[in-house]
Amino acid sequence: MTDVEGPAIASLIQPDRVHRTIYTDAAIFEAEMARIFERTWIYIGHESQIPAAGGYYATTIGRRPVVMVRQRDGAIVVLHNRCAHKGALLVPRGAGNVKAFRCAYHGWCYHLDGQIMTIPRESGYAASGFGKHRREANMPPVARYGVYRGFVFASLAAEGPALEDWLVGVGGSIDNMIDRSPEGALEIVAPPLRYRMRVNWKFHVENLNDLLHPMVAHQSATEAGRRTASRHVEPGEKAPMAIEILAPFSNSYDFFEEMGLHAFPYGHSYSGGRTSIHAAYSDIPGYHEALERTYGEARTQEILSTNRHNTVVYPSLTLKGAIQTIRVVKPIAVDCTEIESWTFRLKGAPDELLRRSVLYNNLINSSAGLVQPDDHEAYLRLQHGLLSEGLDWVSMHRHLGEEQQDGDGGRSATGSSDMVFRNQYREWQRLMTEEAA
Ligand code: FES
Ligand SMILES: [Fe+2]
Known part of the structure; x- marks a missing residue:
């Protein structure tokens, strides 16, 4: 029987690595449900x-x-x-x-x-x-x-930080998604895509701010998309929306490095900001004008130039404000996770915005899309690879000690840093070892 008590569980997390059993051990999963999911927001x-x-x-x-x-x-x-x-x-x-x-x-x-x-x-x-x-x-x-x-x-816990305090650093990602509506309001208009993967929940939560994988894991799908587009789109002509969405997934290492990472207390984080894979989408007729009528020119520019990539509200919510989708993480078993992927309508915005968000959900986030299956394949390989006893530790060394302290209570790092993972596991360790109130 695995020891899931204080010192034993704490020793599975080290500043630069985590023990493989946190992804594979059923007793640890049970402890995660009780101490993380059934204790935090x-x-x-x-x-x-x-x-x-x-x-x-x-x-x-x-x-x-x-x-x-x-x-x-x-x-x-x-x-x-x-x-x-x-x-x-x-x-x-x-x-x-x-x-x-x-x-x-x-x-x-x-x-x-x-x-x-x-x-x-x-x-x-x-x-x-x-x-x-x-x-x-x-x-x-x-x-x-x-x-x-x-x-x-x-x-489910009576004690703990107030919701607004707990959302430190990532409440702004929710704000930016809402601000993109000319009426300052969002609406869910359809049920989510829902699918299960035979993998541990933490792979998804880590992967969304893993900027070292897109150009490798998503290379074949995005290059096929680019090749198809190059055959059918004349030079100077606007690429179809699907290609605009898909192509940036195989951008260069430098591009993703430049996007950068931001980590906050309670395990939260986001990637991108000034730029991201969402920053170069074409204008949608009537949208800018509608936003400017509400916010004026300067504020509209500010809203639309905030292009965070993925935000992780640890441990259960991941969101993309710039394309109005969220993915909700539902752990089922140590090797089974359900994902719900929802799209939002920006109230008062042209319908084309909702069409783009739905297209993104179907093309990228769906289990039958062109990007999520690549990630799923990577998670399956992790789940199986970590059963190997050849090595016990998972590396979290990258750019260790090279993080910048920011004024907003967070820390930032270059896009390929493991800072976000180290930050998630600090919170994991805190919740797993803290006495219940
Ligand atoms: S009325 Fe609900 S279980 Fe009997
Ligand atoms: Fe991915």
Whole structure:
């Protein structure tokens, strides 16, 4: 049995390397669910998924089923998705709308805030003292939940940093995605792409800020795209949107180095900023004008020149503000991870923006796209390669000690640095070894 207690678990993380078993050991995975996912802030969903009273979205925090619900006064609450009677899920995973929650097993009914409403044949409980007056007859709220500009997060731990403080450095990535809407608002208009990979969740969370892989792992797909385009697009003619999206994945080492990395407390990070693979997309007619009407010229320039590549809100949310997609990480088992990839509509922007975001999701993020399958293949090779006992450690040495301290509480480094991974594992070690409050 693997020892997952303090000193043993702490020793798996060193300043310049991590032990291979953190990706392969089922006991470590169980400890991660309890100490990371079920303790820190986890992304639940976006407020636009539940626009009307009674709208709900049921999902999980680690292994635990929860549901976010829109109240009649417009507020959002996050409840444990569990009947107070014998424990059945009140609603299956996914979205819906109810006047009240009615359990499918014996019919206990709950108000939208989780308070018990009716218990069929309640008089039978009288002798036991149980009944609707007892607090344990309600669906309880989760320990803490909060909404950051429409993005709903929840935590199963009563103690911990406030949501706004916890989002240090990466709240700005959410802000930039919202600011790209002429109305300052986002909307989810379709269900996500959802797929499972037979790999550990941490490979995805690391890979999104791994700028040393695109020109290798994505070389064949992007070069095929470029070749096809060169045959069909006349010199001087604008390339199709799909090619604009795909081609930068095989940009040079220097390009990705230049993008740079930024790391923050709590394991958060982002790559890019001034420039990224999203910086050279063509203008969409009417979009600039719509933004300028809201923000004026200078602020519009500022919004559109912030081109972060991937932001990791550790451990569960990864987002791309510049193309309005997010990917939500759902660990299932030590070697199984589910990804949900959502697109957002920028309210008040031309429809072409949503088309580009959907195209990006299908072409890049989808398990049937041209880029994600390359990453998936790399994760599978990692998952299998790390079963080897030939070497025990995974290298995190690159550009060690070459990080700059920034004024915003973060640190920055050249694009190919392992700084972001070292930062994630510092937080992993802190959460895995910290006593629960
Ligand atoms: S388990 Fe829900 S009413 Fe019995
Ligand atoms: Fe990739």
